[in-house]
Amino acid sequence: MTQSDEIETLVRQRIRALRIARGWSLDDLADRCFFSASTLSRMETGHRRIGLDQLMVLARELGTSIDQLVEPEDDEDVVIRPVRDESQGRTTWSLTRDQGQHGLKVVRMRLTQPPARAEDGDLPVHPGRDWLTVLSGTLLLVLGDRTIRIEAGQAAEFSTMVPHSFGSEGGPAEVIMMLDQEGERTHRRDL
Structure with a gap:
């Protein structure tokens, strides 16, 4: 899996997690974004690529930023390694x-x-x-x-x-x- 694929998978997981955390169904978020629920479902499951224009709409409706959606996930976002x-x-x-x-x-x-x-x-x-x-x-x-x-x-x-x-x-x-x-x-x- 390439880094691009890993980030895309992470973005899909984050979109789904934010939607669920807000208690929204696929229909709820799709209506807010003017997508069909089936389009949103395919985006979340990886059966459809997410375009930049769609990502902007999703980020706005989910109350986050594109930067936060695409930020790579590794230990550096959690572990602080002090410098003496x-x-x-x-x-x-x-x-x-x-x-x-x-x-x-x-x-x-x-x-x-x-x-x-x-x-x-x-x-x-x-x-x-x-x-x-x-x-x-x-x-x-x-x-x-x-x-x-x-x-x-x-x-x-x-x-x-x-x-x-x-x-x-x-x-x-x-x-x-x-x-x-x-x-x-x-x-x-x-x-």
């Missing part, structure tokens, strides 16, 4: 491909050094909020003049308009962070 980025005593793994639905990026971070302090220089400030949960170890979060200890199993949320930094205490600490767009830009630059 080691610097300044931190290892980070991006756990999302792109900014999420609400503009958030999820990052796993392993910290091995203590946080920067205000007396060490300027701490970053940026619009937005950061959210994190500590998976293992102890995280020290410096917020302005305060140092807050966050243990494994605990979480924190804070305004990033307060000068801040974070690092580990007494050994490595692993955290999962959700960063908004400004937070990602700032923390990725620091790494």
